[in-house]
Amino acid sequence: xxxxxxxxxxxxxFWIGRLPGAPGTWGSLAALPLAYYLTLYGxxxxxxxxxFVVLVIGIWASSVTEAALDKDDPGEIVIDEVVGMWLxxxxxxxxxxxxFLGFVVFRVFDIFKPWPVDHFDEHGNGGLGIMQDDxxxxxxxxxxxxxxxxxxxxIFGAVA
Numbered sequence: 409x410x411x412x413x414x415x416x417x418x419x420x421x422f423w424i425g426r427l428p429g430a431p432g433t434w435g436s437l438a439a440l441p442l443a444y445y446l447t448l449y450g451x452x453x454x455x456x457x458x459x460f461v462v463l464v465i466g467i468w469a470s471s472v473t474e475a476a477l478d479k480d481d482p483g484e485i486v487i488d489e490v491v492g493m494w495l496x497x498x499x500x501x502x503x504x505x506x507x508f509l510g511f512v513v514f515r516v517f518d519i520f521k522p523w524p525v526d527h528f529d530e531h532g533n534g535g536l537g538i539m540q541d542d543x544x545x546x547x548x549x550x551x552x553x554x555x556x557x558x559x560x561x562x563i564f565g566a567v568a
Contacts, residue, residue: 411426416469419487431483467539472535
């Protein structure tokens with residue numbers, strides 16, 4: 409594998425996925441500062457566009473890297489965690505405490521894979537298969553955070 413290939417750089421989120429230990433956790437953590445600054449300076453619209461663009465490019469990059477490594481869903485591919493993490497915090501205001509809460513919620517869904525996350529994880533292949541379970545985990549995380557915060561705080565008072 410050419411580690412300087414653009415697909416590998418993207419799929420490992422600039423080599424974050426090659427850090428030792430828990431690459432999914434590293435990828436999820438690395439996604440947060442970019443989410444914070446995209447939301448803070450670009451607004452919700454820019455953040456939504458970024459999620460879509462990274463999802464599409466991530467499908468391609470993950471397919472190329474998976475084929476080059478000749479391994480199903482290699483752990484070093486973490487662009488899927490980036491998209492899932494971003495989906496989890498999509499509607500949150502840029503706040504590090506809330507983003508940390510989002511990180512914990514997303515990691516729980518990503519690790520334990522409740523239905524249908526587990527279905528997507530087991531039945532997907534290629535770049536789309538790599539991405540789809542983390543998208544589902546991110547949507548679960550978004551829903552849980554929204555319901556929790558709308559119920560127990562006034563953070564979404566203007567929305568609800």
